[in-house]
Structure formats: C-alpha cells, structure tokens
Amino acid sequence: MIEASGLARTFTTRRGTVEAVRGVDLSVAPGEIVGFLGPNGAGKTTTLRMLTTLLAPTAGTATVAGHDLRTDAVGVRRRIGYVAQGGGAGPAVPIGEELDLQARLYGVGDRAERIAKLCARLELEGLLDRPAQALSGGQRRRLDIALGLVHRPPLVFLDEPTTGLDPHSRGNLWEHIRRMRDEDGTTVFLTTHYLDEADALCDRILIIDHGRIVAEGTPDELKRRVSGDVVILELADARPGGGPDADTAGETGGGAAGETGGAARARAALAGLPQVREAVVTGSSVRLTVDQGDRALPQVVRALDAAGVEMTALRMARPTLDDVFLTITGRSLREAAA
Numbered sequence: 001m002i003e004a005s006g007l008a009r010t011f012t013t014r015r016g017t018v019e020a021v022r023g024v025d026l027s028v029a030p031g032e033i034v035g036f037l038g039p040n041g042a043g044k045t046t047t048l049r050m051l052t053t054l055l056a057p058t059a060g061t062a063t064v065a066g067h068d069l070r071t072d073a074v075g076v077r078r079r080i081g082y083v084a085q086g087g088g089a090g091p092a093v094p095i096g097e098e099l100d101l102q103a104r105l106y107g108v109g110d111r112a113e114r115i116a117k118l119c120a121r122l123e124l125e126g127l128l129d130r131p132a133q134a135l136s137g138g139q140r141r142r143l144d145i146a147l148g149l150v151h152r153p154p155l156v157f158l159d160e161p162t163t164g165l166d167p168h169s170r171g172n173l174w175e176h177i178r179r180m181r182d183e184d185g186t187t188v189f190l191t192t193h194y195l196d197e198a199d200a201l202c203d204r205i206l207i208i209d210h211g212r213i214v215a216e217g218t219p220d221e222l223k224r225r226v227s228g229d230v231v232i233l234e235l236a237d238a239r240p241g242g243g244p245d246a247d248t249a250g251e252t253g254g255g256a257a258g259e260t261g262g263a264a265r266a267r268a269a270l271a272g273l274p275q276v277r278e279a280v281v282t283g284s285s286v287r288l289t290v291d292q293g294d295r296a297l298p299q300v301v302r303a304l305d306a307a308g309v310e311m312t313a314l315r316m317a318r319p320t321l322d323d324v325f326l327t328i329t330g331r332s333l334r335e336a337a338a
C-alpha cells in the first residue's frame, strides 16, 4: 500500500538548512495499522505530509495506494484520507453540512447513505445539527476521521490522532481505528509520540529519530530484540547455607562470592537453561533476563523445583517501548520529546 525509498526533505530557513527527513525507506502492506513513533521534531509530520502529497520531497521516490507520488499526485489524493493534527475550532456550519460538502468534493454518489453509515460507526449520530465548535474533543476527532473517510479511501493517514484527549476518549478512538481496519480493511498509517498508543494499536511500529528510521518491527519484536523478558523470583530461603539462623543475604550479581545458599542453588539450576541470558541476585530476589519469557517460565519453574529451591513469588515483566527507544538512541522518549 505504501512503498517509499530514500524519502528526504530539507527546509531552508534564515538560520540555515534543516534536514527534517534524511532518507526514509518504508513499506506498508494492505490492512496493516502502522505506527510512526518518535519524539517532537523527529520528522513524523514532514514524512506524512510528503506521503500525502502536501509537501514535495527533496529526494526519494514513493508509491502510495498504487500511484506514484511525484508523477501522479492527484491519483494518490483520490485514494487516501488524511486526518491532520487536531486543533482549531472548525467552521461554524452544522457538521452534517460539512460532511455533505466533503462528500460532494470527492464526488461520492450515495452521500446520505455514506454519511449515515460513518456517523453510526463513529458515534456521531444525533450531532449532525451542531457546529464543530460545540463538540467535545473526542467527538471533534471522530468528526475529523469521518471527514477523512467519506470517500472510502483504502489508506488513511492519521497525524497524532489522540493528542489532547483524555484517557477514556483515547481508548474509545483506538477502538474506532481498529474497527475501521477490521470491518473495512482500511490500511492505517498514524504518527504518535505515545508509547502506549503504539503498543496497544499498531501491528507494526517504525521508530524515527532525527529524520531517520532507527528501528522497525511489531511491538513484541521490538521489545524482545532490545531487552528480552524479565522474570523475577522471590526465594523462600536465600540465606547463606540455607540455614534458618543466617542473617544478611547481601547483594550479588553474576555469581559473586558470598552469594546466599538458596540463590546459589537457584543460579546453578538455571545456568543450564538456554533461554536464560543473565541472572542478577539481590537479597532474596533473583532477576532473570530470558528470551521469550512465556516459554521460558515453565522451564525455570521445573529446574528450580528439581533443585529443591523454594519460591514464594514469581512474576514476569515485559520491557516497554520506552526501553526500546532508550536502548537504540541512548535517550528516553520522554526526555527526547521535552
């Protein structure tokens, strides 16, 4: 649905040249929800504006929804929907008229039917007499999406769709975006700087920083690639020698001298498991870094059982996308966006 190669854009300002996008290659399959994630100023909007024909690339080529970006911008525009970043109060006309005008502009034949269906789908029924200024933030974003979808585009671009919405409205909008794909097969390309949004909504994520794509994959792949999963064990008996009178457990890592009895036995039992990459002991806790935690967990339990190591608790934690960004760029996404 999208194939782009070496897409770049520089801006010339009074202060000099800004390389907003420095050569982006990307490929989006039909029916995918792809998230373009990065901090403020990373180049997300500039890339989106190029892919939607609003901005000419300085270099690179792309085919979008079957049409060449450089030679057939009109063809691209007919086949895509673009929902720009939120903001602005919108015109004072009733939203029903706004939707009707948009449908006329695109030459939609069955306008009334299309608008009724979209409004039912996006929970805008009963609001058609109101102007956009009289809508809540969530309703306004749903109207923006309805306007972008009125001509049934197979591909829709959403620029930061949930920025400024409260958590309930964000969750609600995610549902609508998912349904758009599940029920109509619409391909969705969205930008966001919310990690939870990319994680919850997207099949695949592209991470952009300083105008370049620095990582790409499903949310799970990205998290696994960077840090593995973390399993935390609480040992019933972590004291030296395992005896009831022993006192300090101490902090050890990597099998240091003075490791406690239970912890030493746990480490020995886990050493042979291929999925366990690292074990760090802190007091009575053992923190394991493992590949594919859901598969490793039963084996960890069996190995500890066989070695007679008693546990009081066992939990698995997944690395977050923020960990991914931190590992790749050396900065947290929040710091980078500040």
Ligand SMILES: Nc1ncnc2c1ncn2[C@@H]1O[C@H](COP(=O)(O)OP(=O)(O)OP(=O)(O)O)[C@@H](O)[C@H]1O
Pocket (backbone or CB within 6 Å): 011, 012, 013, 018, 019, 020, 021, 038, 039, 040, 041, 042, 043, 044, 045, 046, 047, 193
């Ligand atoms: N018209 C312009 N003229 C000069 N510089 C620009 C222009 N548009 C964008 N830039 C610069 O290009 C870089 C990328 O901007 P862009 O808006 O694409 O980032 P973004 O990732 O979408 O950020 P945000 O999350 O804040 O929307 C920034 O340094 C920005 O200041």
